[in-house]
Amino acid sequence: MEPTLEHVPSTLPLPFSAAVRAGSVLYLSGQLGIGVGSSKLVQGGIASETRQALENIEGVLLEAGSSKEKIVRCEVFLSDFADFMAMNEAYKSFFGPGPYPARTAVAVAGMALNAKIEIQATAIL
Secondary structure, eight states: OOOOOOEEEEESSSSSEEEEETTTTEOOOBOOOOOTTTTSSSSSSHHHHHHHHHHHHHHHHHTTTGGGGEHHHHEEEOOOOOGHHHOOOOOOOHHTTSSSOOEEEESSOOOOOGOSEEEEEEEEO
């Protein structure tokens, strides 16, 4: 039996869903450190952008009936890998003492809005 797909719409006027549910798995689109109800990055550098991106992920998860505790994997895209340690501290602070989701972190060039970070997640319901 093929799973039914359910979409959580994006709050931005862009052609993607914030998340797609396939069975009991939620695939989230990448999130930037954009303030809630805004189209601008939060101020304060990599730590602030990381925290906001993770809070945005948490908001999508809650809307879809899940939570940050049910994240199984994160993909972190950094515009500068020199920000890795500061990102890691903000990431650790958000998730607490662990256990942590599986994670990949890579450096990329040219993110939307000149963001320092984008985080994508996969979670279960």
